[in-house]
Amino acid sequence: MTNQIQLSQKQLDDFDHDGFVVVPSVLSDAVIEDARARFEKLFTGEFETGIQPDEWNWKTGQDDPTLTRQICNAWKSDRTIASIVLRSDIGAACAQVRHWPGARINQDNVIWKPTGSKALGFHQDDSYQTWIVPSQMMTCWITLDETRADQGTIEYVRGSHKWPVSQPIEKFHAPDDPLSDLQQAAKAAGADVDIVPIEVPGGSAVLHHGRTWHGSRANTGKAQRRSIVAHCMSSDAQFHNDNTSPVYSRYKLSDSQQMDESFFPVLWRNDGYRSSWIDNWLARS
Numbered sequence: 262m263t264n265q266i267q268l269s270q271k272q273l274d275d276f277d278h279d280g281f282v283v284v285p286s287v288l289s290d291a292v293i294e295d296a297r298a299r300f301e302k303l304f305t306g307e308f309e310t311g312i313q314p315d316e317w318n319w320k321t322g323q324d325d326p327t328l329t330r331q332i333c334n335a336w337k338s339d340r341t342i343a344s345i346v347l348r349s350d351i352g353a354a355c356a357q358v359r360h361w362p363g364a365r366i367n368q369d370n371v372i373w374k375p376t377g378s379k380a381l382g383f384h385q386d387d388s389y390q391t392w393i394v395p396s397q398m399m400t401c402w403i404t405l406d407e408t409r410a411d412q413g414t415i416e417y418v419r420g421s422h423k424w425p426v427s428q429p430i431e432k433f434h435a436p437d438d439p440l441s442d443l444q445q446a447a448k449a450a451g452a453d454v455d456i457v458p459i460e461v462p463g464g465s466a467v468l469h470h471g472r473t474w475h476g477s478r479a480n481t482g483k484a485q486r487r488s489i490v491a492h493c494m495s496s497d498a499q500f501h502n503d504n505t506s507p508v509y510s511r512y513k514l515s516d517s518q519q520m521d522e523s524f525f526p527v528l529w530r531n532d533g534y535r536s537s538w539i540d541n542w543l544a545r546s
């Protein structure tokens with residue numbers, strides 16, 4: 262059964278304490294199957310809408326098969342992915358836990374970790390948000406497969422959302438030591454490192470704060486792990502005056518700091534607003 266995300270007081274308290282919280286059963290079995298079927302197509306460059314994603318870090322037949330496969334902003338290429346990452350309840354939950362007036366999509370991620378694929382370094386998402394004001398991200402990570410600690414699941418450092426924001430990490434894809442930047446940050450913060458591997462059924466989500474350290478180690482198990490990630494920002498977010506993102510500042514209008522809803526749609530706002538084009542566009546599929 263698919264649940265619209267409705268956070269209990271216990272989940273809100275857990276999020277505030279830990280910097281992440283698991284939300285079970287956010288996708289139906291049918292949606293899980295549909296989304297799984299998009300992975301081969303996306304990574305071979307078969308895009309339903311005819312539009313390339315903003316970042317396409319791994320291409321079938323071209324790139325190292327031992328790397329974790331990642332695409333950013335697959336929602337522009339594929340309406341099945343869009344129908345998940347542009348959900349209003351995801352925006353509402355992200356806004357609620359961060360006390361924002363609403364939430365826009367900042368970017369999505371499609372992550373594919375086949376058996377034998379290497380790690381993604383532990384990092385904070387907010388380290389990469391200097392191009393927006395406020396420089397804050399809030400994420401809904403959703404797994405399509407049952408996750409296990411030995412199968413490269415996402416792992417969180419409990420309480421690390423209370424540490425300062427660090428610089429972007431040395432090496433994101435396939436670092437020799439995925440924990441090295443994390444260890445330095447923990448030392449600087451004078452904090453212990455309590456790593457929590459997320460072991461949940463397919464269709465589960467985790468909400469995580471933009472400062473929560475997280476990553477995923479190599480998949481040494483027998484099954485692949487596929488995830489779809491909605492990275493949100495405040496509905497009030499604007500472009501930074503000076504700082505740029507090499508990819509996403511392409512969408513800045515020359516005479517304004519405002520974000521155009523065509524590129525950064527509002528998923529949910531507390532006055533009932535949602536970018537009107539989203540649902541019409543999804544209905545065309």
Ligand SMILES: O=C(O)CCC(=O)C(=O)O
Binds near residue numbers: 370381477490
């Ligand atoms: O799924 C993963 O391995 C990592 C995803 C991630 O870094 C994120 O959702 O911010």
